[in-house]
Amino acid sequence: xxxxxxxxxxxxxxxxxxxxxxxxxxxxxxxxxxxxxxxxxxxxxxxxxxxxxxxxxxxxxxxxxxxxxxxxxxxxxxxxxxxxxxxxxxxxxxxxxxxxxxxxxxxxxxxxxxxxxxxxxxxxxxxxxxxxxxxxxxxxxxxxxxxxxxxxxxxxxxxxxxxxxxxxxxxxxxxxxxxxxxxxxxxxxxxxxxxxxxxxxxxxxxxxxxxxxx
Numbered sequence: 001x002x003x004x005x006x007x008x009x010x011x012x013x014x015x016x017x018x019x020x021x022x023x024x025x026x027x028x029x030x031x032x033x034x035x036x037x038x039x040x041x042x043x044x045x046x047x048x049x050x051x052x053x054x055x056x057x058x059x060x061x062x063x064x065x066x067x068x069x070x071x072x073x074x075x076x077x078x079x080x081x082x083x084x085x086x087x088x089x090x091x092x093x094x095x096x097x098x099x100x101x102x103x104x105x106x107x108x109x110x111x112x113x114x115x116x117x118x119x120x121x122x123x124x125x126x127x128x129x130x131x132x133x134x135x136x137x138x139x140x141x142x143x144x145x146x147x148x149x150x151x152x153x154x155x156x157x158x159x160x161x162x163x164x165x166x167x168x169x170x171x172x173x174x175x176x177x178x179x180x181x182x183x184x185x186x187x188x189x190x191x192x193x194x195x196x197x198x199x200x201x202x203x204x205x206x207x208x209x210x211x212x213x214x
Contacts, residue, residue, distance in 0.1 A: 028061030029133045033085040035120070036067050036075030041163045043174035044107050044118065044182060045088070046155040051144030053158035059143075060136040066162050076100070079123050086137060091116045094198040099123055103203040104138045104190040108181045115193060117181065127200065138190065139207035145182070145189045152179070 037045055045066070051057050052064040067084070069075050075087035076097060087100075094100050101124045105116035120141070127134050148155040152175055160166045183189070188208070192199040 027132050027135070029130065029136050030061050031133060032063045032065055033057075033133055033137050034065040034067055034078075034083070035086045035088065035137075036069055036078050036084045038075065038088040038090065038118065039069065041066075041068065041159060041166060043156065043159070043171045044178050046152070046159045046171075046175065047106075047144035047148045047182070048088075048141055049144070049159040049162045050147045050155040051140040053161055054144075054147065056143035056147070057137070057140040060140045062133060062136040062140060064137065064140060068163070079121075079126070082126075085126065085133065086120055086122050089119060089121050091119045091198070094119070094121060099125070101127055102192060102199040103127065103134050104141065104207075105192050105204075106182075106190075107178060108184045108187070110181065119192070119199070127203075131203075134203050135207045138203050142189055142204075142207060149183055 035048060041049075048064065048066060052066060057064040075084060075089065078084035079087055080099070086103075088106060089100070089102075091102060091105075094102055100121045102116070102119035102121045104120040105118075106120055107116070107118035109115045109117045120138070122134060144155070156168065156171045156175060159171065160168065188204070190204040190207075192201045192204060194201055
């Protein structure tokens, strides 16, 4: 069974206690948003699944669609062909793809290195055209992270609901191995490094202001 660290749990419960009801007004995009994963579903995808399964996305005005890639670089190609809105990608690959921009840290590097390891990315053109879609998507996923921090077992179940046939024992082992990289001590959820042109740090900052778990 996945075990939570007491301090992390308390912090997450406190965050969830600050209840609200999501984004309101003209900022709500009211669209679907497809996210292509970086490979077979892994435990670190559970917060995204939680956002989709628990309607955290609907509360922000977006419907998340998670998709497995059909081959190498399929997610990047889908972005540029406008068949996807976001891709889960290794942060190092942003350097070779300057038309992409990271908008949220999903998995952080091990202790001692504050750089993200895996990020949520989109095309720079799409972000410029529809910044509210990025903000709503990130806001929903942030809520998924908060839910996962409180109850990781349920979020792993959400991932199994999204993708049938995933082995629970393997998912639990993956989660235990990556938990501290999902929730790095002393660092805001999703935060990206300042001053790195591969990232747009404003998306998480703006999404955090409108993230109110209901």
